[in-house]
Amino acid sequence: MSPFRKLVPFADKAKAAGKRVYHLNIGQPDIETPAYALEKIRATDIKVLEYSPAAGQASYRQKLTNYYQKFDIDVSAEEIIVTTGASEAIQFAFLACLDHEDEVIVPEPFYANYNGFAQIADVRIRPITCYIESGFRLPDTAAFERMVNAATKGIFITNPNNPTGCFYSRESLEGLAELCRKYNLFLFVDEVYREFCYDGNEFFSALNIQGAEEHVVVLDSISKRYSACGARIGALVTRNKQVLDAVTRYAKLRLSPPGLGQILAEATLDMEESYINEAREEYSHRRDVVYERLRSMEGVVSYRPGGAFYCFAKFPIDNAERFCRWMLEDFDLDGATVMLSPGEGFYATPGLGVDEVRIAYVLNTEVLHAAMDCLEAGLKAYPGRLDKVEPASLKAQAR
Amino acid sequence: MSPFRKLVPFADKAKAAGKRVYHLNIGQPDIETPAYALEKIRATDIKVLEYSPAAGQASYRQKLTNYYQKFDIDVSAEEIIVTTGASEAIQFAFLACLDHEDEVIVPEPFYANYNGFAQIADVRIRPITCYIESGFRLPDTAAFERMVNAATKGIFITNPNNPTGCFYSRESLEGLAELCRKYNLFLFVDEVYREFCYDGNEFFSALNIQGAEEHVVVLDSISKRYSACGARIGALVTRNKQVLDAVTRYAKLRLSPPGLGQILAEATLDMEESYINEAREEYSHRRDVVYERLRSMEGVVSYRPGGAFYCFAKFPIDNAERFCRWMLEDFDLDGATVMLSPGEGFYATPGLGVDEVRIAYVLNTEVLHAAMDCLEAGLKAYPGRLDKVEPASLKAQAR
Numbered sequence: 001m002s003p004f005r006k007l008v009p010f011a012d013k014a015k016a017a018g019k020r021v022y023h024l025n026i027g028q029p030d031i032e033t034p035a036y037a038l039e040k041i042r043a044t045d046i047k048v049l050e051y052s053p054a055a056g057q058a059s060y061r062q063k064l065t066n067y068y069q070k071f072d073i074d075v076s077a078e079e080i081i082v083t084t085g086a087s088e089a090i091q092f093a094f095l096a097c098l099d100h101e102d103e104v105i106v107p108e109p110f111y112a113n114y115n116g117f118a119q120i121a122d123v124r125i126r127p128i129t130c131y132i133e134s135g136f137r138l139p140d141t142a143a144f145e146r147m148v149n150a151a152t153k154g155i156f157i158t159n160p161n162n163p164t165g166c167f168y169s170r171e172s173l174e175g176l177a178e179l180c181r182k183y184n185l186f187l188f189v190d191e192v193y194r195e196f197c198y199d200g201n202e203f204f205s206a207l208n209i210q211g212a213e214e215h216v217v218v219l220d221s222i223s224k225r226y227s228a229c230g231a232r233i234g235a236l237v238t239r240n241k242q243v244l245d246a247v248t249r250y251a252k253l254r255l256s257p258p259g260l261g262q263i264l265a266e267a268t269l270d271m272e273e274s275y276i277n278e279a280r281e282e283y284s285h286r287r288d289v290v291y292e293r294l295r296s297m298e299g300v301v302s303y304r305p306g307g308a309f310y311c312f313a314k315f316p317i318d319n320a321e322r323f324c325r326w327m328l329e330d331f332d333l334d335g336a337t338v339m340l341s342p343g344e345g346f347y348a349t350p351g352l353g354v355d356e357v358r359i360a361y362v363l364n365t366e367v368l369h370a371a372m373d374c375l376e377a378g379l380k381a382y383p384g385r386l387d388k389v390e391p392a393s394l395k396a397q398a399r
Numbered sequence: 400m401s402p403f404r405k406l407v408p409f410a411d412k413a414k415a416a417g418k419r420v421y422h423l424n425i426g427q428p429d430i431e432t433p434a435y436a437l438e439k440i441r442a443t444d445i446k447v448l449e450y451s452p453a454a455g456q457a458s459y460r461q462k463l464t465n466y467y468q469k470f471d472i473d474v475s476a477e478e479i480i481v482t483t484g485a486s487e488a489i490q491f492a493f494l495a496c497l498d499h500e501d502e503v504i505v506p507e508p509f510y511a512n513y514n515g516f517a518q519i520a521d522v523r524i525r526p527i528t529c530y531i532e533s534g535f536r537l538p539d540t541a542a543f544e545r546m547v548n549a550a551t552k553g554i555f556i557t558n559p560n561n562p563t564g565c566f567y568s569r570e571s572l573e574g575l576a577e578l579c580r581k582y583n584l585f586l587f588v589d590e591v592y593r594e595f596c597y598d599g600n601e602f603f604s605a606l607n608i609q610g611a612e613e614h615v616v617v618l619d620s621i622s623k624r625y626s627a628c629g630a631r632i633g634a635l636v637t638r639n640k641q642v643l644d645a646v647t648r649y650a651k652l653r654l655s656p657p658g659l660g661q662i663l664a665e666a667t668l669d670m671e672e673s674y675i676n677e678a679r680e681e682y683s684h685r686r687d688v689v690y691e692r693l694r695s696m697e698g699v700v701s702y703r704p705g706g707a708f709y710c711f712a713k714f715p716i717d718n719a720e721r722f723c724r725w726m727l728e729d730f731d732l733d734g735a736t737v738m739l740s741p742g743e744g745f746y747a748t749p750g751l752g753v754d755e756v757r758i759a760y761v762l763n764t765e766v767l768h769a770a771m772d773c774l775e776a777g778l779k780a781y782p783g784r785l786d787k788v789e790p791a792s793l794k795a796q797a798r
Binding site for chain 1: 521
């Protein structure tokens with residue numbers, strides 16, 4: 001059971017006892033799904049809710065090509081397979097591209113569910129560690145190259161990153177692509193947070209790396225972009241024909257992606273740019289609130305994340321899982337507390353992230369301030385508080 | 400590529416050339432999705448389309464317990480996991496219950512996609528052959544018992560059956576359950592056609608077999624029941640706690656089943672019984688049309704299926720795949736033709752089903768008669784017609 005799952009009963013108990021729990025532990029945004037798209041659902045005149053084509057409705061795939069053009073991504077409808085959320089896209093990518101016991105290099109901390117999809121496909125994840133002191137920037141290409149062995153078949157990154165919020169530059173992507181060409185690896189990029197890049201960071205899709213067309217497989221989803229997690233609509237995008245053929249087989253096996261979700265997804269593409277711009281602005285404000293508040297807390301190590309709606313923080317505590325549980329069981333500030341995700345579950349290397357947490361800034365700034373008040377007071381009162389924090393990079397060197 | 404997939408381009412070409420193609424090759428019913436349920440979709444006042452709980456909305460799971468009561472199935476909401484169609488329920492069952500290289504006995508012909516789900520879970524399907532001459536009734540329990548070896552971990556049946564339409568009696572189910580108890584096997588039963596049993600056949604769920612509670616895993620879906628294939632809402636139902644725990648992990652991995660589809664699914668349960676009764680009546684009429692028309696065609700072997708909306712037929716031809724292709728490419732009756740599924744793809748044993756087809760009676764009786772006119776004329780005109788049909792059981796004995 002993941003550290004996060006273990007906390008759920010304590011959160012339930014806290015709420016049952018009347019405590020207010022601010023959920024900064026999950027990636028479920030509070031931002032409204034575009035009203036215009038929901039209106040399309042209300043206006044549906046379907047008589048028979050049929051299977052859609054296995055690869056998705058032709059009209060939706062066609063409109064997605066326009067959406068990708070916004071990022072100068074030039075793909076055809078045939079190069080897009082509509083999936084049941086990014087979850088299924090990740091699963092299809094592993095099943096279609098990798099064989100039993102193949103290895104994939106993944107920068108850690110990473111989205112913990114990659115482990116489960118790898119397990120189903122019988123694929124091994126080899127973590128390459130990133131450090132909070134550098135804002136979790138990617139190790140240089142040479143460090144990746146040292147990880148490559150005969151079993152290595154791919155590199156898997158999330159850009160912007162969940163759980164760290166790190167934004168990867170065009171240069172670092174091109175470096176990885178060069179490596180993928182050299183060793184004939186796949187470059188899997190989960191780009192579901194593409195729209196949420198801050199401080200003028202310009203998103204650069206792996207699909208736009210020249211000469212890497214046969215290597216790049218992008219996983220996508222409308223869940224975060226349009227705050228439509230429940231629609232379960234994602235996509236796998238690649239120009240590699242063999243991969244498209246293999247993925248299409250898996251798509252046919254499960255018959256079709258959700259029909260009503262696809263209506264909603266298609267409708268989102270008719271919207272004005274303002275929805276996304278406002279959402280980005282809002283997340284950027286929240287990011288500032290979280291960053292500034294963490295920065296002012298004594299002994300806390302954090303950084304200014306460049307994208308997505310997550311950040312990591314290292315606390316001056318003995319153990320983050322114990323701290324998160326204590327916050328739910330034994331602490332409150334005026335009847336409220338905050339729930340965070342212990343960092344350990346996002347690392348594959350044992351012992352890392354023990355004093356770190358992931359914070360998802362999915363609540364509005366006012367609520368976020370209240371949650372940060374709880375966190376600040378909790379950190380001061382926590383019995384397991386340490387005097388100072390030990391840098392992870394030093395700890396790693398000592399191992 | 401399955402024989403069916405190979406035919407798709409020929410059907411497309413026929414249609415492009417202006418030919419009308421009656422599709423009796425797929426299980427996509429023409430019956431309307433309940434208007435009342437679609438109305439609930441139109442009335443939705445969702446603001447944020449959030450993830451639902453991984454195991455499904457609590458209210459929907461609760462209402463499903465009432466639905467199952469209709470068949471005297473007494474299960475709690477906790478024993479039902481909502482899935483993305485029966486497809487995902489099958490996948491979860493294989494992943495959660497079976498290890499690499501475990502074997503599952505499956506009566507053939509069977510729903511061809513079971514092969515793909517088994518491949519993902521690295522599970523072996525061991526076919527036990529049923530014969531058209533007996534209406535594909537299940538082999539006796541002793542024949543199943545002879546198939547059991549050290550690797551056998553389950554028996555997987557579909558009741559009523561796709562692709563044969565065969566209805567399995569309480570006695571044959573109890574016989575299989577006895578075997579499962581004796582050898583500690585799972586009894587997986589795909590019951591998605593539960594509502595469609597004809598001639599007064601009373602459906603008996605495997606969940607009601609006394610003493611087999613720990614062995615039975617039922618796969619379900621609203622796709623056929625409410626003609627809502629595109630909703631992608633199914634369920635896995637079992638009383639085995641260990642299986643529920645393992646399936647819940649896979650459910651959490653993919654986060655949640657489709658949200659809009661669950662609203663529709665829940666709404667279907669508020670309806671009057673009349674919808675299902677009318678659908679059953681309609682399918683029963685269609686079954687009669689197909690059966691009577693096949694019976695009157697010279698050299699054709701078929702039977703009166705007891706459930707679902709499929710039947711198999713054996714034709715006096717050299718090869719069903721060739722015949723199906725010829726029907727699309729070279730034949731028409733007043734500008735129309737019919738598309739069927741070659742039988743071979745539903746068998747795991749090589750060489751079986753070569754002169755058989757599956758017919759899905761998913762069109763109304765008038766259109767069905769027109770399709771049968773095409774089939775009858777096509778069978779007479781087909782250059783590969785043989786004088787008489789060779790019984791599969793004799794052929795099997797000769798092998």
